[in-house]
Amino acid sequence: MIAAASKAIWDDKGACGRKYKVKCIGGTNGQANHNPCRGGSVVVKIVDFCPAGCQGTIDLSQEAFAMIADPNAGKINIKFIEV
Numbered sequence: 410m411i412a413a414a415s416k417a418i419w420d421d422k423g424a425c426g427r428k429y430k431v432k433c434i435g436g437t438n439g440q441a442n443h444n445p446c447r448g449g450s451v452v453v454k455i456v457d458f459c460p461a462g463c464q465g466t467i468d469l470s471q472e473a474f475a476m477i478a479d480p481n482a483g484k485i486n487i488k489f490i491e492v
Contacts, residue, residue, distance in 0.1 A: 410454065410469075410470065410472060410476070411456045411457075412453040412454070412455055412456070413455065413457040414455045414459060414466070414468075415458075415463050415464075415466050415468070416458075416459075418466055424455045425455055425456065425457075426454065426455065427455050427491055428454050428491065429452070429455070429467060429489045429491055429492065430490050430491075430492045431451055431453055431473070431477065431488075432487060433477040433478040433487055434446065434485075434488050435485065436484075437485060437486055438482075445478045445479040446478050446485065447478055449476070451473045453469060466487075467489060
């Protein structure tokens with residue numbers, strides 16, 4: 410499971426190789442009746458810098474995203490810790 414780091418945690422390439430445990434805590438669309446989270450968490454390894462326009466702190470690979478949330482959500486709110 411891999412991910413890209415935004416400038417907030419990139420640390421001038423220092424984030425490459427770090428692992429983070431990521432958990433979905435809710436959707437970003439404001440719809441209280443639709444929670445895209447699947448429960449649980451996923452551990453990802455930072456392998457890249459987020460592409461231009463990356464607004465989040467961690468950009469999960471499709472596979473990692475699907476482990477913790479409905480892929481149709483597109484964006485989610487997360488909590489993460491370095492492991």
